[in-house]
Amino acid sequence: MSGFETIVGQNQALRALLRILKSGRIPHSLLFSGIDGVGKRSAAVRLAMARSCVCYAAQQRQPDRSSSDNPEAFSDYPCGQCNSCLRIAAGIHPDITTIQPEAGVIKIGEIRNLCRILSMKSFEGHGRVAIISDAHLMNPPASNALLKMLEEPPEQTLLILTARQSADLLPTIVSRCLHIRFNPVSRPALSDALIQHHGFGTDEASTVAALAGGSFSRALSMKKAAWMNWRNWLITELSRLGSSPIHVILALSEKLSKNRDALSDVFEIMLSWFRDILIFTCGSTHVINRDYLAHLEEASRRCSRSDLIQIVNAVKSAQAHIEARTNIRLSLDHLLLRLWQQLNMENPRSADHCEG
């Protein structure tokens, strides 16, 4: 099975899961925490597979196999080929229940229904598994209902919660789960996986790995031509910000504010762009946007280092405001006008440049 690339770079978490499997003592409830796209759900599905895989039962009796400490071995533990594994992968195994937020929330009805299902005997004798994705989106009544179940878990059940961070869940829920952290994937691991398994070129993989913030799924979504075109458009807009009239700046703000889902990408691209120019002013070419070297060099001749530092800080500040759910349009207006002002001063390269 090709599980490795979806949980690439998670050695620590996978070793912990391997140890659990090898011990043969899988706890009633686990919490996988980490940012989106680092393999939490994929690992949860694989753990569910390992629990009921016929071949896994055979593997347990093979000392050589079970003594391996290679984290990649976790992906190979369930065979991925038997009837049970195939049905789990297809989401049609009768003993596996998955819950996902609907419209950004998990309500009590979902959790009550889950409690009812888990209280029933398993169809195939390996026990039941429930995976609650984005458990931090449970509302308070749902959280309390889940807590009750965790206090007295039904026999032979495995409950796996995934969440961005444990702090977003009730501490009483977290304390009843074995907590495994999934770290953001490192840039080199992400870049290698994109090149080896997903047909990225070296420069493209390096740019995408740097922009993806450690999230594998985010990196893959950037593979789409539409995303690259959109990113190129945004960079073009940023590079002519200082010479655009105010009504163009405000129109750009309006356009960006309409797509809330893309805002985190907007900020990552902005930060990468202005940081790259800053790096160029210091005479280095170790930049993220390697496909824009000539543009970066040209831009670095028109900006002073102190202006760029202020710009980067302004972008970070606007990002924080928007994450705190302030008015998106106002925050973007404020940011873009600030950048326009900063870039429009036609500063020549000033004395604060680093010596190459």
Ligand SMILES: [Zn+2]
């Ligand atoms: Zn199997």
